[in-house]
Amino acid sequence: MRTPKKRALAVLGLGLAFLVFVAAPAFAATTITTPSSNPFTIPEDAQGNPVSFTISGGGFPQNAPNVVVEQCDGTNPATTPGWSPNTHCDLATSPSPTSADANGNYTFPANDPNFGFTPFPPGPSPSNLFNCLYPGQTPPANGKPSFTNCQIRVSSNDTAVTSDQVFLTLTYPQPTSSVSEVPVAIVLPLGFLAIGGAFWLIRRRRAGQAAAAV
Numbered sequence: 001m002r003t004p005k006k007r008a009l010a011v012l013g014l015g016l017a018f019l020v021f022v023a024a025p026a027f028a029a030t031t032i033t034t035p036s037s038n039p040f041t042i043p044e045d046a047q048g049n050p051v052s053f054t055i056s057g058g059g060f061p062q063n064a065p066n067v068v069v070e071q072c073d074g075t076n077p078a079t080t081p082g083w084s085p086n087t088h089c090d091l092a093t094s095p096s097p098t099s100a101d102a103n104g105n106y107t108f109p110a111n112d113p114n115f116g117f118t119p120f121p122p123g124p125s126p127s128n129l130f131n132c133l134y135p136g137q138t139p140p141a142n143g144k145p146s147f148t149n150c151q152i153r154v155s156s157n158d159t160a161v162t163s164d165q166v167f168l169t170l171t172y173p174q175p176t177s178s179v180s181e182v183p184v185a186i187v188l189p190l191g192f193l194a195i196g197g198a199f200w201l202i203r204r205r206r207a208g209q210a211a212a213a214v
Contacts, residue, residue, distance in 0.1 A: 030059035030164045032154055039149070039169035042119050048175055050119040056107040057154060060100040060164065067106040068158040069117050070094035072167070073130040074147030086159055092126035093117070094158050106154070117152070122172045134172035148172070 032038075034056040042050045055069055072089035080088075096114045100106045108115050120126055122134050124142055131139055132150035139146040148171070155165035 030057065030154065030166045032057040032166055032168045035168065039171045041171045041173055044173060050121055052110040052116045052118040054108065054110040055117055055152065058103065058105040060104040060106060062102055062104055064100040064104065064156065066097045066156050067100055067154065068094055068097045069108050069152055069154045070158045071119060072151045072153045073145065074149035074151060084161060085153065089153055090125040090127045090129050091158055093120060119170060132172065134174055
């Protein structure tokens, strides 16, 4: 049987353990809060080129020194055995690492020359590992896997699987053209008619000049 002294020590120990548990810092799971939509449609400039956009979130340890972002294919790492960022992500898309703040938050500002992230245009990744395409786009004949659901990956290591990695799906918009395309079958006959008409006018003018000189 426990003596009153032992019971008191046991209660005190449980109380101290509870206080340590409550006081211990708890880190939330890593998140991407900006962009706020998932999937996220990539913004474009007037020429249809992908442009940089801000990426931010939280959940990292306080002042974590190495937060990275990179573009990956559309393979699901949770359901793909042996998934690796070396195979399914392109390191060439990763800007300089940033640091988390005192609250574990991070930001990759749009258009920042060091930390800004810019998606590559629809087609092969910079290292030719995979293709990121807009829906309905014909895959390039490069033998690489193609995806219309490519992702950005934020983590503490862009070359190894990490427990803090988090993903956001990207969607490339359908291309638009401000210049209407006229079928070649119509353009060519019109071109021949224009050339023939000009030739006829020149001959008529020369014939008139010759008649006037007689």
